[in-house]
Amino acid sequence: MSAPDATDRALLRLVAEDATRSAADLGRALGLSQPAAWRRLRRLEDSGAIRGRRLDLDAQAAGFGVTVFLGVKLAAKGRASLEDFERAAAAIPEVQTVEHVLGLYDYRLRVVARDIPDFERLLRRRIMTLPGAGAVEANVLLSEERRPGPL
Known part of the structure; x- marks a missing residue:
């Protein structure tokens, strides 16, 4: 993969803030179509720039004080x-x-x-x-x- 461009970096920031956002929502935020946002996400995942998405639990609330x-x-x-x-x-x-x-x-x-x-x-x-x-x-x-x- 080539180096991430400004749109890729903006996409990474949005996904890092909220990994549950849909490709359509991400596309709207970046001025892209849903398919274009989805393709960029897939390319970033395939290249390893996005290694996965995970749930952020509150350790204290889960019983780990x-x-x-x-x-x-x-x-x-x-x-x-x-x-x-x-x-x-x-x-x-x-x-x-x-x-x-x-x-x-x-x-x-x-x-x-x-x-x-x-x-x-x-x-x-x-x-x-x-x-x-x-x-x-x-x-x-x-x-x-x-x-x-x-x-």
């Missing part, structure tokens, strides 16, 4: 241990993101739990037993002012 960011340093490094750690961490439902980072820690995990005792259980039974897991640093989220949004 604690969010913790974990810095995890692997005890042993190697290609196999990285892949094993990533696969095992991603398989834990409470782990929302697994990010391989550069710095003091090898990975940054975003973890949700019902409360602190629930997080402690999760940490002891699931996270500390991940393949290659070494030192862990936890930072509890107090408030969140801005969630990731449109580029």
